[in-house]
Amino acid sequence: MPRNPITTDRWRCGRGEPLLVIAGPCVIESQDLVLRTAERLLQIAERIGLPLVFKSSFDKANRTSVDSFRGPGLQEGLRILETVRKQLGVDVTTDIHEPAQAAAAAEVCRIVQIPAFLARQTDLVCAAARETAARNSVVNIKKPQFIAPEDCIHIVEKCLSAGNDRILLTERGTMFGYGRLVVDMCGIPTMHQTGCPVVFDATHSVQRPGGRITGGQRAMIPTLARAAVAAGADAVFLETHPDPDHAPSDGPNMLPLEKVEPLLEELKALRELATRFTA
Numbered sequence: 001m002p003r004n005p006i007t008t009d010r011w012r013c014g015r016g017e018p019l020l021v022i023a024g025p026c027v028i029e030s031q032d033l034v035l036r037t038a039e040r041l042l043q044i045a046e047r048i049g050l051p052l053v054f055k056s057s058f059d060k061a062n063r064t065s066v067d068s069f070r071g072p073g074l075q076e077g078l079r080i081l082e083t084v085r086k087q088l089g090v091d092v093t094t095d096i097h098e099p100a101q102a103a104a105a106a107e108v109c110r111i112v113q114i115p116a117f118l119a120r121q122t123d124l125v126c127a128a129a130r131e132t133a134a135r136n137s138v139v140n141i142k143k144p145q146f147i148a149p150e151d152c153i154h155i156v157e158k159c160l161s162a163g164n165d166r167i168l169l170t171e172r173g174t175m176f177g178y179g180r181l182v183v184d185m186c187g188i189p190t191m192h193q194t195g196c197p198v199v200f201d202a203t204h205s206v207q208r209p210g211g212r213i214t215g216g217q218r219a220m221i222p223t224l225a226r227a228a229v230a231a232g233a234d235a236v237f238l239e240t241h242p243d244p245d246h247a248p249s250d251g252p253n254m255l256p257l258e259k260v261e262p263l264l265e266e267l268k269a270l271r272e273l274a275t276r277f278t279a
Helices: 031-048 074-088 099-108 122-133 149-161 187-192 218-230 257-278
Strands: 020-024 052-055 091-095 111-114 138-142 167-171 198-201 235-241
Touching: 020 031, 031 052, 031 074, 031 235, 031 257, 052 074, 074 091, 074 099, 091 099, 099 111, 099 122, 111 122, 122 138, 122 149, 138 149, 149 167, 149 187, 167 187, 187 198, 198 218, 218 235, 218 257, 235 257
Parallel strands: 020 052, 020 235, 052 091, 091 111, 111 138, 138 167, 167 198, 198 235
Antiparallel strands: none
């Protein structure tokens, strides 16, 4: 069975635990921006009293256009994330796209993330699970946009078969027609039936897929995040940026950094209320 809650030396996530915050820019643009953003997020999390894992991608491989900005690549991206971890004392996470990337990412990241489009790839999922298990770390699987929440059990079984019972599942919306995602909050308790803690991705859930550049409705991020935490989400995933309108990737669905603190204050209160009623 998956562990719930998941316990590390810096945070706990799952049944009865405080809301875990996984946050950062969509993609690594520069070491300076990543460090500044991580430092501000850590200040916010410490003031509010919530655990933080910093997130940013070294490569946005799942892009519509061949001309899209992708990031600095595996080696440089992991070097920057390791700098964040060492300088600020915060755990970090990133996503991988190939089995060969799993070991390097697990050396640096406390959580290794599998993107939604790739979560049916058995070799990738198992590689991430094996490498994180070897380091007492965590694998985070984003539910594909094209599967039902209850079918996440098959992905969980792959991770367990590879030796890791520290598994997070992330809800990030479901495709509905062309260029639309919908979020069914019933999916959160359904995904809980796998035994795993459940994360809600509040920023990718407001994407408007399609076209050369993916759009988004960032104004809806707080609404969906509140609903998800009230529905029992154990963690919230937020992509954020100091100036999202000029970010090279996913700007329309990133939360401005200045709006993170008031939202997290609300989500903390909702988590405490939801936990009290489900204890």
